Amino acid sequence: MSRIIDSVRDCKLLHSNPVQSESAAILLRSKVAAIAQRLGFSELKRENMALVVSEMVSNQVKHAGGKGMLQIWQQPGPVLDILSLDYGPGIANLSLAEADGYSSVNTLGKGLGSIRRLSDQVHVYTQQESHGREKRWNGTAILARFCPSGKQDCPVVGRHPVLNIGLYSRSLSDERYNGDRIYVRQDHETLRWMHLDGLGHGEQAEKATADLAGLLQHYDAPAETLAAVDRQLHNSRGAVAIIGELGLGNRALHILGVGDMHAHILEHDGMHNYSFAPGVLGKEHKSPEVTSLKFDQRCVVITASDGIRRNWDVSNFPGLFNLHPQLIAYVLGNIMGRISDDQSVCVASIG
Structure with a gap:
């Protein structure tokens, strides 16, 4: 396992x-x-x-x-x-x-x-x-x-030369507790991740996103994983989340989410921005829909909490998204992060 x-x-x-x-x-x-x-x-x-x-x-x-x-x-x-x-x-x-x-x-x-x-x-x-x-x-x-x-x-996850990930997670004012959380699982040629933001910040926000790692082990399909997160958060403060799956073998991306988070997908034809079903997991939310994409060449997927500003595109950082995912995560986190919230970025690349 x-x-x-x-x-x-x-x-x-x-x-x-x-x-x-x-x-x-x-x-x-x-x-x-x-x-x-x-x-x-x-x-x-x-x-x-x-x-x-x-x-x-x-x-x-x-x-x-x-x-x-x-x-x-x-x-x-x-x-x-x-x-x-x-x-x-x-x-x-x-x-x-x-x-x-x-x-x-x-x-x-x-x-x-x-x-x-x-x-x-x-x-x-x-x-x-x-x-x-x-x-x-x-x-x-x-x-x-x-x-x-x-x-x-040196690769952060696994040793596959074309499947890699970069993580950036920083709590508000660099305090002890961080309500933003990213879980990552890699099996062979498939990368799965769960990117969460507990409501508010501090100890209770971090507690809401804790103890969810096992759901990535138990469920494979992103929709099933998100539904399990929703059930587990019923007695907590609640959280918003994105679930992503990136496959090298089938050259496919599946992604869905609930709440105020955002994703950016970069392919050969440019960057596409995504928002998700409104609401809060463990509370009330609209039904999320899975976005599925096939790709032939390199694909870069960026997921971010609302502690990262959205008002940027490839023209703000020309050439950055051809580089290592970890450097992308550090640049976006430091340059586009809000100092008034927990901040987190997950960058997955394939190809």
Whole structure:
């Protein structure tokens, strides 16, 4: 029986720190070393992480003028992610910037190249300032990923090279309890997930979404799973939810939901946005309908709670959705998240 991933247990923001000067590296190196040791990483891995943090801080100070942050995340595995995200001018030529010896500020120019060599995986997204009428984020996001046993263990879910997932889940004001929750199950070539948002926030919202993992094991069809969630939530505060199933073998997506959550599906012909049946599971709601799609090429499915704003499309983040799902989740969560609610994003890709 496959293990169920639970975002409350397996996806954690362990530290977040603004980067305004080189001194930020001192605290961040100490934090990442302590976290990595607790998670069982080797001394060599911890040394590499400290060097990556130093390079990231240096890059942000030099190129983004202190307008950025570094985050340390635990993902299933346990995988440790170091995320650098800034609001700088972006990188004009990423391939050139990753070459040793290149620098736009008359330094040694080893930052991005060093980060790539020292990490098990590196994913980069950059966007230069737009001069059009619509204001959009500009800057650079760098994800450096470390896995205890090396690169072969880095995929968040399973080891299939074309089926992957990215998780972002953050509680209101980074408090202890998080009412947003994502359960994930992978069997062979099928990925199933349950994305929930307990009503309100805090301890009772988290409690409402707890103890539902077994439903992903017991039921296969998304409609049956959602009906079981509805029954189990009858004596709780209630929640809204999306159930998704993505199959590599049959090249099919099935998705349905209840309540104020949203989904975005990206195929070769662009992005399609979806909302769901009004109401609350465990209380009153309209009957949900399953959306089923077939696809021939790459498909990216994004589900999000109402803690993530909806007013974006592919034009706001050109090129992002061709990248690793985890980097997509981090960028959307940090840029489009509402500070007044729990926030969560699940990004599943196939192809």
